[in-house]
Structure formats: C-alpha cells, structure tokens
Amino acid sequence: MKIHEYQAKQILGEYGIPAPRGKAASTPDEAREAAEALHGKTVVKAQIHAGGRGKGGGIKPAASPDEACAAARSILGMQLVTHQTGPEGKKVRKVLVEEASAVRKELYLSLVVDRSRGKECVVFMASEAGGMDIEQVAATAPDKIVKCAVHPAVGFSPFQARKLSATLGLNAEQQKPFAEIVRNLYRLFLEKDCSLLEINPLAITEEGRLLALDTKINFDDDGLYRHPEIRELRDPDEEEPLEVAARNAAVNYIKLDGNVGCMVNGAGLAMTTMDMIKMAGGEPANFLDVGGGASAEQIEKAFRILTSDPNVKCILVNIFGGILRCDRVSAGLIQAAKNIEMRLPMVVRLQGTNVEEGRRMLQESGLRFTVADGLYEAAEKAVALVG
Amino acid sequence: MAIMLDEQSRVVVQGITGSEGSFHTRESVRLGTRVVAGVTPGKGGTALDGIPVYDRVGDAVERQQANVSGIYTPAAFTPDAIFEAIEAGIGLIVCMTEGIPVAEMIRVKQALKGSGARMIGPNCPGITTPGVGKVGFMPNFIHKQGNVGVVSRSGTLTYEMIWQLTGLGIGQSTSVGIGGDPIVGSSFIDILERFQTDPQTEAIVMIGEIGGTAEEEAAEFIRGRVTKPVVSFIAGRTAPPGRRMGHAGAIISGGKGTAEEKFKALERAGVLVEKNPAEIGRRVQEILKAKK
Numbered sequence: 252m253k254i255h256e257y258q259a260k261q262i263l264g265e266y267g268i269p270a271p272r273g274k275a276a277s278t279p280d281e282a283r284e285a286a287e288a289l290h291g292k293t294v295v296k297a298q299i300h301a302g303g304r305g306k307g308g309g310i311k312p313a314a315s316p317d318e319a320c321a322a323a324r325s326i327l328g329m330q331l332v333t334h335q336t337g338p339e340g341k342k343v344r345k346v347l348v349e350e351a352s353a354v355r356k357e358l359y360l361s362l363v364v365d366r367s368r369g370k371e372c373v374v375f376m377a378s379e380a381g382g383m384d385i386e387q388v389a390a391t392a393p394d395k396i397v398k399c400a401v402h403p404a405v406g407f408s409p410f411q412a413r414k415l416s417a418t419l420g421l422n423a424e425q426q427k428p429f430a431e432i433v434r435n436l437y438r439l440f441l442e443k444d445c446s447l448l449e450i451n452p453l454a455i456t457e458e459g460r461l462l463a464l465d466t467k468i469n470f471d472d473d474g475l476y477r478h479p480e481i482r483e484l485r486d487p488d489e490e491e492p493l494e495v496a497a498r499n500a501a502v503n504y505i506k507l508d509g510n511v512g513c514m515v516n517g518a519g520l521a522m523t524t525m526d527m528i529k530m531a532g533g534e535p536a537n538f539l540d541v542g543g544g545a546s547a548e549q550i551e552k553a554f555r556i557l558t559s560d561p562n563v564k565c566i567l568v569n570i571f572g573g574i575l576r577c578d579r580v581s582a583g584l585i586q587a588a589k590n591i592e593m594r595l596p597m598v599v600r601l602q603g604t605n606v607e608e609g610r611r612m613l614q615e616s617g618l619r620f621t622v623a624d625g626l627y628e629a630a631e632k633a634v635a636l637v638g
Numbered sequence: 639m640a641i642m643l644d645e646q647s648r649v650v651v652q653g654i655t656g657s658e659g660s661f662h663t664r665e666s667v668r669l670g671t672r673v674v675a676g677v678t679p680g681k682g683g684t685a686l687d688g689i690p691v692y693d694r695v696g697d698a699v700e701r702q703q704a705n706v707s708g709i710y711t712p713a714a715f716t717p718d719a720i721f722e723a724i725e726a727g728i729g730l731i732v733c734m735t736e737g738i739p740v741a742e743m744i745r746v747k748q749a750l751k752g753s754g755a756r757m758i759g760p761n762c763p764g765i766t767t768p769g770v771g772k773v774g775f776m777p778n779f780i781h782k783q784g785n786v787g788v789v790s791r792s793g794t795l796t797y798e799m800i801w802q803l804t805g806l807g808i809g810q811s812t813s814v815g816i817g818g819d820p821i822v823g824s825s826f827i828d829i830l831e832r833f834q835t836d837p838q839t840e841a842i843v844m845i846g847e848i849g850g851t852a853e854e855e856a857a858e859f860i861r862g863r864v865t866k867p868v869v870s871f872i873a874g875r876t877a878p879p880g881r882r883m884g885h886a887g888a889i890i891s892g893g894k895g896t897a898e899e900k901f902k903a904l905e906r907a908g909v910l911v912e913k914n915p916a917e918i919g920r921r922v923q924e925i926l927k928a929k930k
Contacts, residue, residue, distance in 0.1 A: 364740055364744070364820065366740075366820040366821050366850050366851075366887070367850070367851050367852075367855065368827060368852065368855055371743070371744055372744060373744070385892075386893055389892070403744045403745065403747075403748050404748050444740070444741055471739050471740050471886075472882065472886065473737045473886055474739035474741065476714065476737070477714070477739075503884045505878070505881050505883065507876075507878065516794050517792060517793045517794025517795060517884075518792060518818060518883060518885045518888060519790070519793065519795035519796070519818070519845070519847055519873050519885070520794040520795040520873075521883075521884060522847060522848070522873040522874040522877055522884075522888065523795055523798075523871075523873045525874075525876045525877070526873065526874065526897075526915075527914075527915075527916075528876075529875065530914065535876060538877070538881075538884065540884040571794040571797050571798055571801075573775075573776070573780075573794065573797055574661075574665070574775065574777060602798065602801060603779075603780075603801070604777070604779055625916050626915060626916040627914055627916040628916075
C-alpha cells in the first residue's frame with residue numbers, strides 16, 4: 252500500500268526523524284493559512300502517489316502566504332503528468348505546504364527487504380547522489396550506491412550508521428544525529444511493516460542540519476491487518492475505481508489497457524492467461540484471480556467488475572477445477588451470467604474433474620459461451636472474437 | 639524414492655479443526671497420506687475421523703512420532719505455529735497459509751537456520767508424492783506416479799502442468815509448490831538439489847514467475863550442479879511493473895524481476911525454456927523419449 256508524502260512525514264515525525272514543518276491543504280485558502288502559520292518562505296507540493304512531481308509543475312516555491320495560495324490554486328485540480336503517472340496523469344486533490352529549506356547537499360537513504368536466498372533481511376541503501384531517481388543512479392553509476400544489510404537476529408548496530416555516514420561524507424557533528432535517524436528508520440520499518448522506506452533527498456541544510464526533504468513509504472499489504480492506523484491512510488482517489496470495487500468484493504484484480512477481459516482461478520494461471528492472450532496477438536484488459544475455489548458468488552462479483560470496464564469486448568474464463576469440480580464451476584458461470592444479464596461473448600476453458608459434463612452444460616445453456624479445450628486455443632478464440 | 643515426502647513420513651496437521659484444515663486432511667487421507675495427528679490449541683483430547691488431536695505439536699511428536707507438519711492456521715498465528723513445529727523437532731514443515739507479513743518471514747528464516755527443519759511455503763499448495771500421499775491441497779486426481787519432478791511458485795498453474803504430464807502418461811516423482819511469497823522456506827535451488835540426487839527423478843519441470851531473483855539463482859545452480867534435463871516456464875511476461883500480481887512476491891520492482899530476464903538466465907544455463915505453457919508436457923515427452 253502506498254501513502255502520500257504528507258502522511259509519510261507525519262510518521263517520520265512520530266519516530267523523531269527530522270522533516271520540514273508543514274501542513275496538508277485541500278483548498279487555496281487552507282494553503283494560505285498553512286503558510287501563515289509557518290512564517291516565511293514555503294514550498295507548495297502536489298500530493299499524488301507518484302514521483303517526478305517537480306518536473307511536471309507540481310512543486311512551487313512561495314515567498315508569502317499569498318504566493319502559497321496562488322501556487323495551490325494552480326496545482327490543485329491539475330492533471331499532473333510525471334514519468335510515473337502515465338500520459339493521462341493524476342488529478343491533484345491535496346497539496347503539502349511546508350517551510351522552505353536552504354539546501355547545501357542532497358543525499359539518498361532507503362530501506363528495503365533483500366528477499367534473495369540466504370540473505371532475507373532488511374538492507375539500507377545510501378548514496379551521495381541524492382535527489383535523483385535511484386534506479387537511474389543504479390543504472391548509470393552503481394558504485395555510488397552503498398548497501399548495508401542489518402542482521403535480523405542482531406538488529407541495528409551503531410557501526411552501521413558509521414559505515415553509511417562515511418559513504419555519505421558526513422562530518423563529525425552530523426554523525427550523531429545521523430545515527431539517530433538510521434536507528435529510528437530501522438525501528439519504523441519493522442514496527443510498521445514497511446516494504447519501502449525512502450528518504451530522497453535527505454538534505455544537509457546550509458546550517459548543517461539533516462532533514463528529510465522528501466520521503467516515500469510503501470507498506471507490506473500482508474502486514475496491514477495489524478496496523479489499523481496505517482489502513483486509515485489509504486486514499487481510494489489514488490486508485491483505479493474498478494480496483495477499489497474489486498478489493499471490496501475480495502477479488503484480486505488489476506486493470507490493464509487491453510480489451511480481452513480475463514477471469515482465472517489462481518494468480519500464476521491468471522498471469523499465464525494474460526501472457527497467452529498477448530501471444531495470440533491480443534491485449535489483456537486485466538489481471539483477475541477469482542480465488543482457488545471459484546465459487547458461484549465470486550464468479551458473479553468478478554463478472555460485474557469485468558463488465559464495468561468499457562474497454563472489455565470479450566471475456567476469457569480459464570478455470571482449473573481442482574477441489575471444485577468443473578460441473579459446479581459451469582453451474583456457477585451460467586448462474587452468474589444470467590444474474591447480471593451478460594451481453595459480452597465469453598470463451599470458457601475448463602480443465603479438471605468432470606470437464607465433459609461442465610462443457611456440455613455451457614453449450615446447452617443458451618448463453619454466449621464458446622467452449623475451448625487448450626490453454627492457447629482459448630486465448631486464440633478470445634482474440635478472434637474481439638477482431 | 640521421490641523427495642521430502644516418502645514412506646517414512648508421519649504427518650501432523652496444525653490447525654486440523656479449522657474448515658480448511660479438516661477438509662484437506664480428509665482429502666489427503668483419501669490419497670493415502672499417513673496423517674497421525676492434528677494440533678489445535680484448546681482442542682486436545684478430541685479427534686477428527688479417528689485422528690487424535692493434541693494441544694501441542696510436541697505431544698504429536700512424542701505420542702505419534704510425527705515428523706512432517708502441514709500448517710493451515712490463520713496468518714496471524716502462523717509464525718508461532720512454525721516456531722512450535724521447529725522446536726518440537728519436526729523435520730519437514732509445509733505451510734499453506736497466505737498473508738504472513740514479510741517481517742515475520744525474516745524471523746522464521748532465522749529460526750530455521752541451524753535447526754533440523756526444512757520448510758516449504760508459506761502461501762503454497764504443498765507437496766505431493768504420488769503413491770505416498772500429500773501435504774497441502776493439490777487436487778488428488780491430477781497426479782500419477784513416475785519420474786518427473788515438478789517445482790513451482792504457483793498453485794493452479796502447477797496443477798495445470800501436472801495434469802498435462804499425467805494426460806500424456808508421464809508420471810511425477812514429487813511435485814512441490816514452493817509458494818508465492820517474497821520470502822519462502824525453500825527456494826527452487828533447495829528442491830532442484832534434491833531432484834538431482836533422487837534416483838527416481840529423470841527430468842525436472844520448473845515453473846517460475848515474475849518478481850525477485852529465485853529463478854536467476856536457480857539458473858546459476860542448474861548450470862553448475864544439475865545434470866538432469868530441466869524444462870521451464872515463467873509466468874508474467876505481460877505483467878505491468880510495480881504491481882503485485884496476486885502473489886505477494888510477484889512484483890517487478892525497480893525494473894528487476896521481469897520474465898524476460900529470467901527466461902534469458904535460464905536459457906544461458908542450458909534449461910529448455912518454453913514460452914507456451916500449453917507445450918510443457920510435450921517438451922518433457924520429447925526429452926524422455928530422447929533419453930531412451
């Protein structure tokens with residue numbers, strides 16, 4: 252799960268990690284009030300779940316509360332396009348107004364999980380090349396990134412802060428506050444079940460202070476059950492409406508740009524079905540895992556989501572009847588298609604126990620089912636149907 | 639012979655009285671699995687179809703000589719269930735539970751290190767040795783005893799592959815679902831190593847997917863250490879970056895973990911890479927024919 256910068260900075264504050272003072276605003280007037288409370292120069296920053304906001308015109312300096320108000324007026328409501336939003340951009344609904352900082356140097360500091368075999372630990376990544384996209388640094392100058400793994404049984408140890416601070420070229424005075432930042436970041440990462448915790452840039456100000464100028468926190472979805480306070484930070488406006496509807500229906504769905512809708516049981520088989528559609532010359536409209544059991548109720552929910560996407564011209568159903576027999580799956584498909592008055596053509600490929608009975612039921616249902624046998628054949632038939 | 643699950647296996651089911659646990663225990667008994675005990679804290683002294691239920695894994699080990707555990711407990715209680723199984727001296731832990739936080743799996747990996755336990759999963763369909771039985775929920779009808787080892791990160795896609803093999807008359811030595819999470823108890827390498835030394839296994843099918851570097855690590859291992867033929871497919875060529883594709887571990891992050899990278903690494907290691915999964919069974923058939 253992703254959150255906004257202003258929310259992430261509040262969490263940093265709870266952990267004693269220094270960030271500029273600021274406040275989120277939804278209207279130009281609120282932005283003016285926020286700037287007034289900060290006394291002095293401010294920065295007005297668009298709050299969307301994507302990076303590269305500055306280049307797209309989503310970050311503006313303001314010398315006065317009036318300027319902050321004007322900046323907010325121009326940013327709020329804009330369709331902000333960055334390299335991470337796609338060409339359609341994202342609508343800005345909130346800005347963060349925060350005190351401006353005089354920056355001497357920008358550093359990069361993050362924590363991620365190293366999932367590779369035999370390591371399985373949290374790793375700090377640091378670089379003197381702050382402010383840039385770290386993927387770009389990794390591609391062009393990988394030697395500029397230093398990694399420091401935290402042994403899970405030992406936890407954070409101060410030498411790690413010394414190692415990182417040497418990499419970042421910090422002076423003696425900065426080392427102590429830096430060690431505190433590093434220690435607290437590690438604590439935050441574990442306590443809140445983060446999957447990415449990035450401070451970029453970590454600024455050294457003109458006065459020599461360390462300050463988290465921008466930050467990004469992603470959370471492990473599997474950890475959310477034990478963090479109600481984090482779940483509350485979810486912003487449905489940032490998500491695809493169909494994906495929000497799918498989550499509420501406990502259907503695992505990701506919207507894509509194609510026109511062949513797919514409904515599959517199991518994540519691996521669902522990805523494979525998308526791959527097959529592409530291989531057959533079509534474009535998948537989505538990823539959808541209806542669940543291993545593929546109950547009639549879940550199938551109906553999935554159909555409703557698929558038919559809400561106007562791009563979908565045909566639906567490919569690929570179910571491996573394991574514990575649930577194919578005839579039961581067919582009964583569920585027929586029931587669901589009738590309940591929602593399905594108008595789209597459907598290609599159904601079933602495999603598993605009682606498959607013949609399942610296919611016969613589909614063919615005799617009078618609904619627009621095309622039955623397919625093989626995995627690839629099903630994809631070809633679906634692609635042919637969209638023309 | 640087969641791997642991991644064999645004639646010596648005596649299974650205890652943790653979470654046996656839950657709906658998933660009881661259903662799949664009965665299915666596994668139907669397949670011939672020797673389930674000797676169940677564990678549900680607070681339900682000790684009861685039984686499921688004559689299988690004694692205990693409060694603690696230690697009791698199941700002491701009284702019924704259980705040496706394999708299948709775990710179906712809810713995610714929030716599962717790390718504790720795993721730690722309990724390790725402490726009780728269980729040799730093989732198979733964890734089906736989905737939704738364990740990554741931070742908990744980091745702790746689990748620490749507990750496994752230096753213990754005598756080997757873990758499969760979490761978030762996996764389990765392990766089946768045809769002729770012996772299963773721990774987990776792969777459908778019973780798909781299997782046939784034979785000489786192909788199957789290892790995969792997914793569930794239904796694995797059934798699909800096994801069913802393809804069985805349909806062509808090709809049996810399996812053991813099928814292992816290692817799970818779809820970012821951190822799992824056993825990686826491809828741990829399973830490949832066993833298939834390589836298992837006299838029953840003649841060829842290996844390896845089904846990977848996007849996310850992480852387990853397939854690349856496996857490719858490196860195969861190049862140096864696996865002499866048996868390996869056929870492989872990777873799911874998720876069309877998956878968009880930065881999105882979690884159902885499985886917690888199936889995510890392309892920072893441009894890493896793409897299907898193309900994995901296909902390339904496997905090809906370089908001499909693996910027979912098949913981009914159309916509907917053809918996997920036939921590829922294996924060709925290999926087995928050529929060997930004879």
